[in-house]
Amino acid sequence: MSTLPTSRPSTPFAVVDRDRLQANIDRVARLAADRGQALRPHAKTHKCPQIAALQLEAGASGLTVATLGEAEVFADAGCTDLLIAYPVWWDADRAGRVAQLAARVRLAVGVDSVEAVQHLASLLGTAPGRPLAAPISPPTLPELVVEVDCGHHRSGCAPQDAGAVARAGVEAGFVVRGVFAFPGHSYTPTGREEVAEQEARDLAVAADSLRGAGILEPWVSGGSTPTVEHEGHGFDEVRPGVYVMGDAQQWELGTCSPADIALTVHATVVSHAGGRLVLDAGSKALGADRAGWATGFGRLLDHPEARIELLSEHHAVAVMSEGTELPPLGTEVRVVPNHACNAVNLTDELWVEVDGRLVESWPVAARGLNA
Amino acid sequence: MSTLPTSRPSTPFAVVDRDRLQANIDRVARLAADRGQALRPHAKTHKCPQIAALQLEAGASGLTVATLGEAEVFADAGCTDLLIAYPVWWDADRAGRVAQLAARVRLAVGVDSVEAVQHLASLLGTAPGRPLAAPISPPTLPELVVEVDCGHHRSGCAPQDAGAVARAGVEAGFVVRGVFAFPGHSYTPTGREEVAEQEARDLAVAADSLRGAGILEPWVSGGSTPTVEHEGHGFDEVRPGVYVMGDAQQWELGTCSPADIALTVHATVVSHAGGRLVLDAGSKALGADRAGWATGFGRLLDHPEARIELLSEHHAVAVMSEGTELPPLGTEVRVVPNHACNAVNLTDELWVEVDGRLVESWPVAARGLNA
Known part of the structure; x- marks a missing residue:
């Protein structure tokens, strides 16, 4: 998995300072632990099993990834709990892969529309009243987590619409875990505390919307590196990524x-x-x-x-x-x-x-x- | 070397339209041929031996690359004439590799300072009066081409200083081919013709400076995609890269x-x-x-x-x-x-x-x- 250097590499080459990396991992692990939260670091920052292992050893409950390909790499590396925090539009190939992955790890995937839920259900053969389109053995499904737009205006449904997305998930036979958001508009010089407050409010509205759809204890997941210090009350889980490295x-x-x-x-x-x-x-x-x-x-x-x-x-x-x-x-x-x-x-x-x-x-x- | 698709790949994936690619290759090949110029496309745009082969088949005299690693890939793919249009600061490992490469293809490398020339000479054991530091067999040297700043203000010496750099090269035992520039300031909505004119003037000053250093017929190489239409008189060679693909x-x-x-x-x-x-x-x-x-x-x-x-x-x-x-x-x-x-x-x-x-x-x- 790792290689000893024979000679100093030619520039340019990327270097990780191991002590700083560990200090960053430990600092945020303590922050989340002190607040009684789960920490699910975003592995897109490092894409590296060795760094993921250090995060998991320090107490991370699992990993966040952006793509199915990343999820497969980290599952192969031994991570047993993965969230694809992205509203993937599934095709037949990826639907087959996600079912295989869900059979071997705890897996959740993001959704932000009723159509996306129904589309995945259709590919996995779970749509209500429909026979299995492509029988999967074992017929294991990923859980769903509803993505909510908390002001970044990228993907994610409006907070009050999360219940409708969740209901579609339940009707199609999925377990709906809860809601998540990414407050990307926190990447600005000022106002990060306000962004975190807005995120908490929007996620609370979305969680209420899920309760209205019969999800009695929705899991609430948020976070980004700029906001993680401010994401205390209202978050079951935080998902910062860049903190492990730091950058300009x-x-x-x-x-x-x-x-x-x-x-x-x-x-x-x-x-x-x-x-x-x-x-x-x-x-x-x-x-x-x-x-x-x-x-x-x-x-x-x-x-x-x-x-x-x-x-x-x-x-x-x-x-x-x-x-x-x-x-x-x-x-x-x-x-x-x-x-x-x-x-x-x-x-x-x-x-x-x-x-x-x-x-x-x-x-x-x-x-x-x-x- | 190439793979037949078994199923349509999952998005995102990069696609090259082969007919458009060929039309781009042919159009610029004709332009250079009509002007009696050598065309040395920059392969950093595609990094792909199949595309390089189409460029060479259409009449390109060789390829431009930015790094030694790229040069090695294209040499392995059969290209026999390569210019590393970059003022590499050589280390021992790369100096050994460049000597090996120069033994099997026609190779030139960029330099923009006397110190860089002397540093490479020292690594290759050609410095005047010095024994071979690390004997190379066969003792083959790359040619040098002096990089000139024609207004982009990135790397490159001042046009009037090119002769001093060339003289250092000759004294260290190198063949100095000529001068090159990259008019990167042509990447603006207006004034590309003026940029090409400035490039031609600066390269002419640099070529004169080389003549003063005893290089009687300096080779003059310029070019970028935005300027290539305007680089007629005064250029022995043009080196556009992006034209093969086009982009936003x-x-x-x-x-x-x-x-x-x-x-x-x-x-x-x-x-x-x-x-x-x-x-x-x-x-x-x-x-x-x-x-x-x-x-x-x-x-x-x-x-x-x-x-x-x-x-x-x-x-x-x-x-x-x-x-x-x-x-x-x-x-x-x-x-x-x-x-x-x-x-x-x-x-x-x-x-x-x-x-x-x-x-x-x-x-x-x-x-x-x-x-």
């Missing part, structure tokens, strides 16, 4: 400090053209993410004043503050990607650093599994 | 029409939340690129009025024009990524479509090879 977005949002950042992409200074620092890590190593409020395309961990002002596929051009001497050509620097989840998805392996030494590499086993 | 950036720049776009990511409508179209292709399938002038995070090939206004890792939220009926849940739609090069790097295979049917898949053999 979280640094700029103030939800982590540079000392918490566990993921960097090591790059080499290849040029001083124009008096700037040109590094050999571009959007194919870092990702091209840049939120409107971000100050650049990434940060340098050891030069907090620097900003990556130009990013192309294999170049990051960083501007240092006035008067700073540029690190010499050939210097290896640590770049903090804006968005850890997309940076990890660009590499096949994460090098693990302990006390400044690369000790092994971990495969990004779920890289690229979008379906 | 080129569509918006007006350098291709929707009917030219050969690469799409097929996605499924998973939700109508909020009255918008939510698709299961996000930044992990499309890339997160969004230039300041772009109207969204990508386009829909069959709904040119739609814009992707919100993109996360597995969601693209598209807004249709007022009054348009949303395609039903479960509809497969064709998304045009903003930047083809980054989208291709996110998938292991390209599905090939002919007359609306998927006929095979081609491996993205150089995916992820950043070093």
